[in-house]
Amino acid sequence: MAKVAVENNPGASNAAKPPEVTPEALRIYYERLFPSRDFCRWLSYREDGPGGKASTDKGGSFLFRREFSFTLPGDIYCRYLSFHGQHDFRKALLDRVPDKIDIGAVFNIPPTNYQQFGLTGGSGGGFQPQQRELVFDIDMDDYDEVRNCCTGSNVCKLCWTFIACAVRILNKALRDDFGFKHIMFVFSGRRGVHCWVCDEVARKLSNEQRSAVAEYLQLLNGGRCKYIRSSTQQRHPHVRRGIEVCRKYLEIPECGLLEGQKLLEAPASESDAKNLTQKIVNAAIPATDPVGRAEAKSFLSSKRSSKEVVWVGFLVVMVSEVDLGKIRKRSCWSWG
16 A cells, blocks of 8 residues: 555554655666566557567557557656557656556557547547456545545555455456456555456447446445445345445454444434434334334344444345344344
8 A cells, every 4th residue: 555654543554655756766667677568468468460579450559559648757748659569668668757657548540640530530430449448446535434444545454444345346246247357456556446357348348338337336326325225125136245245344353344443333322322223123124014113123222232233234224134033143143
């Protein structure tokens, strides 16, 4: 993680702010450490011709039609860059020493020639993207409403568990539900993770198809604890699977989410506890079953430990199995 500095948190390291990277040090990194060859082979998907030379067509090689952008010192942004191969790419790195490299789409023509065709029309249909990896951004900012260990740009092992949980859910859904195989998770460089889906079918998805995939994977909608509600008897397998993964990260002690994030703190007052109990009962038992509601309310109100009541709320509202008898037998009642 780029920054690890949290006050009053035993799971965090009070690391000092890293020193500024000098252009000289960055040049040495590009010259001696940066994997230019592997980087270019990945982004060209090994479309090599005889003798290891890049294959060509009327639009140029696959890599040559890939757009790159460099952010140079002084926030100078250079777009529409393209390279014939690893040697051309490495030479540009050493000549320009960029602070940041961005990877773009593969176009129908080399991006350096875009002005000859125009961005929206012209000869041959204009300058048009043909392939782009399907990329998801898992950012720590999305968990600010539920993480209690850190604030702002600070990150520790406890709140990073939220990211780990999201990675498992996303990876499982992409592989099992969509059949993608070539998936890579990488640290974003700041406070999150990027997921790159590199299968050819994923790279050729339209914008509408990409939006549909993203919508399918969305379990939460908006901020401030808004979530997508559905009948507990008709939850989609993706939702049920995600709930099970989240439950494991909540319940396993070493993950530290329930205790470390203080998710089961007692309600502020007795009235808050009663309101919470009523919400749980209303969510779990239909109004057509007043006897069941009364039994559930009596059962929940009898618990001595308020954190158990809260955890039952998590299970009742979010988990598909809302049978009161099953909840009674769960091991969480041994807490407290």
